Amino acid sequence: MIDISIIPSPCYVMEEELLRKNLSLIKSVKEKAGVEIILAFKSFALWKSFPIFKEYIENCTASSLFEAQLASEEFKSKAHTYSPAYTEQDFPAIMACSSHITFNSWSQYERFYPQVQTCHPEISCGLRINPEYSEVETELYNPCAPGTRFGVTCGQLPAILPEGIQGFHCHTHCESDSYAFERTLAHVEKAFSPWFGQLRWINFGGGHLLTRKDYDVAHLIRLLRSFKARHPHLHVILEPGSAFTWQTGVLVSSVVDIVENKGIRTAILDVSFTCHMPDCLEMPYQPAVREAEMGEHTPYVYRLGGNSCLSGDYMGVWSFRQPLHVGDKIVFEDMIHYTTVKTNMFNGIRHPAIALWTQDNRLQLYREFTYEDYRDRMC
Numbered sequence: 001m002i003d004i005s006i007i008p009s010p011c012y013v014m015e016e017e018l019l020r021k022n023l024s025l026i027k028s029v030k031e032k033a034g035v036e037i038i039l040a041f042k043s044f045a046l047w048k049s050f051p052i053f054k055e056y057i058e059n060c061t062a063s064s065l066f067e068a069q070l071a072s073e074e075f076k077s078k079a080h081t082y083s084p085a086y087t088e089q090d091f092p093a094i095m096a097c098s099s100h101i102t103f104n105s106w107s108q109y110e111r112f113y114p115q116v117q118t119c120h121p122e123i124s125c126g127l128r129i130n131p132e133y134s135e136v137e138t139e140l141y142n143p144c145a146p147g148t149r150f151g152v153t154c155g156q157l158p159a160i161l162p163e164g165i166q167g168f169h170c171h172t173h174c175e176s177d178s179y180a181f182e183r184t185l186a187h188v189e190k191a192f193s194p195w196f197g198q199l200r201w202i203n204f205g206g207g208h209l210l211t212r213k214d215y216d217v218a219h220l221i222r223l224l225r226s227f228k229a230r231h232p233h234l235h236v237i238l239e240p241g242s243a244f245t246w247q248t249g250v251l252v253s254s255v256v257d258i259v260e261n262k263g264i265r266t267a268i269l270d271v272s273f274t275c276h277m278p279d280c281l282e283m284p285y286q287p288a289v290r291e292a293e294m295g296e297h298t299p300y301v302y303r304l305g306g307n308s309c310l311s312g313d314y315m316g317v318w319s320f321r322q323p324l325h326v327g328d329k330i331v332f333e334d335m336i337h338y339t340t341v342k343t344n345m346f347n348g349i350r351h352p353a354i355a356l357w358t359q360d361n362r363l364q365l366y367r368e369f370t371y372e373d374y375r376d377r378m379c
Contacts, residue, residue: 002015003361004331007252007329008368009252010251010254010350010353011251011252012249012251012252012336013249013250013252013355013356013363014245014248014356016357018248018249019049019244019249020359022248023052023053023055023057025210026056026057027057029217029220030057033220034224035224035236036058036237036238037237038057038059038061038080038237039060040060040061040063040241041062041063041067041070042061042241043241044241044244044337044340044341047070047075048356048366048367049366050075053075059078060077061079061239062079062080062081063082065090065093065094068081068093071097079099080100080237081100081102082101086103086108091112092119095119095120099124100123100124101124101125101126103126104128106152109125113163116164117164126169126203128170129151129154129169130148131184131187131188132187133172133183135184136174140282140283141174142174154192157192157195165198165199166199166201167199167202169202169203169205170188170203177212178208178215181204193231197233200234201234201235201237202234202235203238204236204237204238207240208220208238208240209240210240211243211246244337245336246337248334248336250334250335252329252331252352253271254269254327254330255267255324256268256307257326258302258325258326259305266302267303267305268307269304271306272313273313273314273315274313274346275345275346276306276343276351277332277335279338279339288333289318290333291320291321294317295318295319296319298320298321301318301319301320302318303316308349345374345377351373351374352369353368
């Protein structure tokens, strides 16, 4: 358990013991189901922790040139790369860092596959497909919403796939369970199985939250083994993001002021929701707060306010067991996935430090941020 009293504020802290627990489960699923599970950098990319990941998995997935470079340089493996649109400027470097490249559209395939064929014929290319089915209810996160810019439908596929297309990639989930995957799988097979015989691999994307406590891991393994029995020639890939670092750490912050307006008390913190926890405003996602409860259940009720100039930079209301005071630490739970990869320095607000709480109960600071980090981003 992290000793909050010695954590600098603000600071993201990941617990090595909890991370290894997730990684062990993911490795077990990979081995029992006979599939490949790779880390999606879109959710988590703290490269100083990659040596731990490498003990359990071999590869990762990238969505941009910089992520592909990170895979090659720090994860020490070439990336499974997918982007909604490649550019002439970036594509040569992307090829150099990738083992797999998935095209989002036929026009992207026609424009860039000849370069793969000429310069890097060892790369395995695929096409993103749209099964026109997703159970993701939040429109912002639904990759199959009407008018989506992602992938091609079965009606847009020729009977014989063009040269170089060796795999299909689909992504339809967001923190979903195995039963959503089962229903999605039925749609994918019904629509796209006529082309499976022409493929070498299929990537079922991310959003498989298999480390959540209520996730039916045995059911997922049965689904994957059954699919492989029906299509034994296909190499099956999953690329979850959140599952790897789900509930593995916290964001530690401190109260810097308490203000009141129209009977609403706000505890202003040394972190910002818009800068450091953007999903709280975009989703909106409501994280748990240690030793507090959402709603008005005690006399000590506060909004939690960020320290940026954005009027809506707050979340609440929260009930605490006792009054808050300047200097009190506020701990946001489960703040490792989709946080550090999405933070920004709006208003020049100090970025939280990033640390690992090791298995032998030591604080290993990965990085602290300074004015120079802000200045260099603004030039």
